[in-house]
Amino acid sequence: MVEWLKLVDKARSRSIWMLMYCTGCGAMELPPAMTSRFDMERFGIMPMATPRQADVILVTGYVTKKTLKRIIYAYEQMPAPKWVVSHGSCPINGGVYWDSHATVNRLDLFLPVDLYVAGCMPRAEANMKMFTELMDMIAKGEARGWEEYVKNRDYYKENQRKLFGYDLVFTDGRSAL
């Protein structure tokens, strides 16, 4: 069973579909990574329109309180296994927007982040490094943020409740948005 899953992980690492949901300015550097010079599709990475078909969500910049709701909403719709990549300084500790009234400084309090890319903004080379790193981590079975989200559901939900002041309810068809 375990051996078989290792093979599955290997296969997963070569077909990462990423959710086209971009926040902040970092999304600027994705088109160069997609187009002919870096061509991320040679790794089997391609953009996907809906969260239900996506494997990885790239948080490409500052996260406002309002956007975070949508990010969580999208993340919870994604089927497991799923990964979160935090891209740029802003989701790490606030970056240049650390004292903004609108942004949330630390993403990892609310979602399990598998990989960080530092930089303001990370260039396309850094993006490619990030993608290959993520592929390695997936192939080795190291990127397990989605399991952490299940195991630490109380922690993440409590943090989200403290931030928004109420529960985000998605399960019964009602949306908190």
Place this chain on the structure above:
Amino acid sequence: MRVEEVIKAIQDKFGLEVESPYPRRLRVRIPAEGKSEEERRQMLRDLLQYAKEIGFQHMSFITCVDFIKDGRFELNYGLWSYTIPTMLVVKYDLDRENPKHITVVDIWKPAKTWEQEVHEMFGVEFDGNPRSFEPYVLEDWDSIPPLRKDFDPVQYLKEHPMQGAGYDPLPYVNLVEKNLEQPTVEETGGDEGADS
């Protein structure tokens, strides 16, 4: 119409000084002294109406500037003309303590959104524009309007530690003990994670 003609027309009709700080920009200020609130409002509306008639087609913005030391808000109405082509900015001063104003939606439709934004960011009330009282981009906002100069963002983040966590002068939070043990593949069966 040419720029000189616009300057002259506004001077003749309203008796207002039109500055041209640099090419393609014109500025008019509705004077604060010697007139009642009603007259000034009427003058603003007449001027915006007149500008529309003489060839300004597009309302680019309404912005607000907080001059906290003078105790006033300055509203800027930006009108652009494709034919002249010039930007005309009309400036209007408001009392900062009691920022009540009237809408210009009936003259310029885009004002609906601009006024909504100014209301959210500065708390200026535009009488007659019902949409200006609805939230614009902020959700669940619980403090004074954020672009006023007396709004202190660091203080705000200290009061909202979850939002501000992670940067040096702000408190670090860790609320619930996190279970750091990684689950094994056997435990999850490899496909768990539908979490809702």
